[in-house]
Amino acid sequence: MKACARRRFAARVWPAVVVSVVALGLGGCGGGGGGGDEVASAGDGKAKASKTGQGEIARYVEGQRRYVRCLREEGVDVPDPDAKGRIDYGDARELKADPKFTRAQVKCQEFSLPVPEELERQQVPKLSAKEIATRKRYAKCMQENGVPEAPDVGDDGYSDQDFANDGEMKWDPTSARAKRAIRICAPIIGDPVDPGKGKG
Template identity: 40%
Template sequence: MTTGLMVLLGLAACGDTPAPLAVASVQTPPAPSTTTTANALTRYVDAQRAWVDCMRKQGHNIPDPDAKGYVDIGSYLAAAKMPKTDPGLRSAQEACADLHATVPPELEDREPLTPQQLEHRRQYAKCMRANGMPTWPDPGPDGEWPQGGLGTELTPAEQDANMRAVQICDPVLEGKPKASYDPSKVVNG
């Protein structure tokens, strides 16, 4: 995964853009045991702590992960009045990329999307393409975003276009009308 995409997708979980979800499998694996889930959670939280420690060593005092390993980068960005495309943040994420863990499958407890939520995701993709992100992918039939997403690292101009499109299109994910663009507003995750 390219660095620019990793930054976008890593911060997407903060709420500004939809986070890519794991590709659904045709086979349904057996439900994990309580012990397996507890061990996976411990490993994931420990990995997230290592990533946070690395980010802090890079000069970004992001918060500790919660009990489920979630790191609220959005609160850090808001407090620092920093856009998620900040070059220093991107450099830190590149330096710490090997430590950033993905959520283990046994910890994912996502409900299937309703037909209405799926339509909102399709409309979001159309909105993103219409507002400066022409290669924004459609969600799959299950509503999940394809792995690999946008494909390449974004240029500064593309990053600006992405920030603009996110600001305009975010409400669409909840079935609301598009927002107006405000260049003075910093979009945080």
């Protein structure tokens, strides 16, 4: 069964961490020259990005509506998705055990789109200043101890990797260098788990 909202950031290998949204700060420009144009250009870019995100959300929600209609046509009674495309399936275990639902899922899967990054960003819990600082320290520690490709943590405590729909990590958590870095950095987040020895 496909989850109505994927929270990959909670399950990834960074023990309770590894998460970042890169914050785009617009610096103020002094008077004269092309400063005003630069600010306007940056603002336009941000507005376009926002519109793109909203467009993806609209397409996702419409896809969820079509998905629900398809399920109903296949004999599965499910409610309409909410404004953000979430579907309340009720008893998930009962649905999973229903062969009719399984068949309908396969037939209707073309309409069920990945949750847009912008929507996932909107749904993540807001972190405290202490939590954000801890996650930034952990990310920096990982990068300085053998995993330079570990994602940066942004000003809200999340990383772009946490919202990627491909499910792939940019670094191998099973490698020896990653396991070593995790052992070194674990105390920062209060993680007592020893990741063991890596294979290479």
